[in-house]
Amino acid sequence: MEQSSPLKQFLKWEKEIPNSIFLRQPFNGQWKTWTWAQAGNECRRMAVALRSLNIKEGSHVAILSKNCAHWIMADIAIMMAGCVSVPIYPSLSSHSIQPILEHSDAVAIIIGKLDDYNEQQKGIPANIKKISIEAYGINEEQTWEQLVNQSQPINEIHNWNGEQVFTIIYTSGTTGHPKGVMHTINSVDCVLQEVLEFLQVKKNGDLFSYLPLSHIAERWAVEMNGLYRGSTVSFAESLETFPHDLQNTQPHCFLAVPRIWAKFREGILNKLPQKKLNLLLSIPIISSIIKKSIKKKLGLTRATTVLSGAAPIAAELQQWFHKLDIIITQAYGMTEDGVYSHFERVHDRRYGSVGKPLPGLLTKITEEGELREKSNGNMKGYYKEPALTAEAFDEEGYLKTGDMAEYDHDGYLFITGRVKDQFKTDKGKYIAPTPIELQLSSNTDIENVCVVGMGIPQPIALITLSETAKQKSKEEIAASLSASLAAVNPTLENYERLEKAVVMKENWSIANGLLTPSLKVKRNQVEKIHQPFYPQWFHTKDKVIWE
Numbered sequence: 001m002e003q004s005s006p007l008k009q010f011l012k013w014e015k016e017i018p019n020s021i022f023l024r025q026p027f028n029g030q031w032k033t034w035t036w037a038q039a040g041n042e043c044r045r046m047a048v049a050l051r052s053l054n055i056k057e058g059s060h061v062a063i064l065s066k067n068c069a070h071w072i073m074a075d076i077a078i079m080m081a082g083c084v085s086v087p088i089y090p091s092l093s094s095h096s097i098q099p100i101l102e103h104s105d106a107v108a109i110i111i112g113k114l115d116d117y118n119e120q121q122k123g124i125p126a127n128i129k130k131i132s133i134e135a136y137g138i139n140e141e142q143t144w145e146q147l148v149n150q151s152q153p154i155n156e157i158h159n160w161n162g163e164q165v166f167t168i169i170y171t172s173g174t175t176g177h178p179k180g181v182m183h184t185i186n187s188v189d190c191v192l193q194e195v196l197e198f199l200q201v202k203k204n205g206d207l208f209s210y211l212p213l214s215h216i217a218e219r220w221a222v223e224m225n226g227l228y229r230g231s232t233v234s235f236a237e238s239l240e241t242f243p244h245d246l247q248n249t250q251p252h253c254f255l256a257v258p259r260i261w262a263k264f265r266e267g268i269l270n271k272l273p274q275k276k277l278n279l280l281l282s283i284p285i286i287s288s289i290i291k292k293s294i295k296k297k298l299g300l301t302r303a304t305t306v307l308s309g310a311a312p313i314a315a316e317l318q319q320w321f322h323k324l325d326i327i328i329t330q331a332y333g334m335t336e337d338g339v340y341s342h343f344e345r346v347h348d349r350r351y352g353s354v355g356k357p358l359p360g361l362l363t364k365i366t367e368e369g370e371l372r373e374k375s376n377g378n379m380k381g382y383y384k385e386p387a388l389t390a391e392a393f394d395e396e397g398y399l400k401t402g403d404m405a406e407y408d409h410d411g412y413l414f415i416t417g418r419v420k421d422q423f424k425t426d427k428g429k430y431i432a433p434t435p436i437e438l439q440l441s442s443n444t445d446i447e448n449v450c451v452v453g454m455g456i457p458q459p460i461a462l463i464t465l466s467e468t469a470k471q472k473s474k475e476e477i478a479a480s481l482s483a484s485l486a487a488v489n490p491t492l493e494n495y496e497r498l499e500k501a502v503v504m505k506e507n508w509s510i511a512n513g514l515l516t517p518s519l520k521v522k523r524n525q526v527e528k529i530h531q532p533f534y535p536q537w538f539h540t541k542d543k544v545i546w547e
Helices: 006-016 036-052 069-080 094-104 117-123 144-150 185-199 216-229 242-249 258-271 274-281 284-298 315-322 386-392 433-440 474-491 523-538
Strands: 021-027 030-035 060-064 084-088 106-111 129-132 165-170 180-184 206-209 232-235 253-256 305-308 329-332 362-365 370-374 399-407 413-418 446-452 460-465 501-503 544-546
Touching: 006 036, 006 069, 006 185, 006 216, 021 036, 021 069, 030 036, 030 069, 036 069, 036 144, 060 069, 060 094, 069 084, 069 106, 069 216, 069 232, 084 094, 094 106, 094 117, 094 165, 094 180, 129 144, 165 185, 180 185, 185 216, 206 216, 206 242, 216 232, 216 253, 232 242, 242 284, 253 258, 258 274, 258 315, 274 284, 362 399, 386 399, 413 433, 433 446, 433 460, 433 474, 446 523, 460 474, 460 523, 474 501, 474 544
Parallel strands: 021 232, 060 084, 060 106, 084 165, 106 129, 206 232, 253 305, 305 329, 460 501, 501 544
Antiparallel strands: 021 030, 165 180, 362 370, 370 399, 399 413, 446 460
């Protein structure tokens, strides 16, 4: 395929469909729109403004904002100016923001839609130029609106070559410190061209952006997808308006993480309990009406590509949605491989798998069971970390994914857990927790689960309760969790069988550091807090224990 770039794609649509809507965003319930031409004008003016602030080509410019139209316009302006973008998760505290800004050598930061900027601004070093966006109530010395108004559109847009690094994405990481993953124009271009062709994503369709754009999954699946396909990108105004905004958009392509899919199911079952839903789905004409109604309320009536990514989804959850004619396909990838990895397609899938490799991807599985990959989508390396970069690849140039995996006889890949997540019980047996956790997650009373067992003879499950469960009595919850243990244990080896379920008194969240921004459990943090209590819980006689 002919080499392109995100910026070339933007310029193509700006020229071909200048008056079509590119960005849609609600402010106080009213949708504001930008056409490709309007967005282009604003981006070109901001690119000139960056240069007027003595920000030279090749400089690193951070973006700290929740998803919004200005996030994407900021990214395009940074590219037009020939600078390198450094996205920062909008949920991070000042203590986490500061080391990223310092390590990344950012010279400026564009500050957009945030919940707690007063706290976060303490993490921005004084030598970094701050550009805030007045539309979100943040007024620094330099503001987006002022700079755009006083600048003329750029004439000489930076001409990127394929080997140039255009973004440094800091991993959210379930373990360790964030690392700056460098991606080149070539690495994003090959991924987008292959994936969009492979999945046959609709051109000039509608997309909905709500997962953090600072995460590669959303950035590639929504922003880059939108740029390459000439799509309209819509945003959610808030968590409260999210269902309404999604329903208003009805996107053609929709990505969610497993926790979101579980929340969708929880919401449906709160209004239509499973027994009643089963009955309605068994009546032909009523079944069709119910399915259409649910899809409309979820915002998925037009969705032809429905994806789950960032963490493994339970096959049982996929099957549940399939009965509603919502076909969730799994995508597997990571920041380091640029998500040039494995995808399911609607007509080529297998429950529990993450599908087959993208064309051109080379893979191998080591004797220890670790998946390794080689493709043009792989990162250039970790910024300023040559030793960590060398460690990330083997002697043949394959990226070490850190995931345990196996192919079935038809070439579908199954992820069986993380290499580092395995633990050894007192009996000396290694346990891979992920498959066990996926089985337990089919219980709608469970919000999050972490299977642990270091220092005790048998593993136990640490559980946080869903909103549904919180409406129930302790007796009902204990019965529900006991039933799950009884159902799951016979499918496991003796040494893997769960001895207890321990209900946590505190929710796990991004705010308390126990979930990543993509809603994966930070196992090492959970273990650090709770490991001293494992023996006590293990020797308590009840099967379900309350922390």
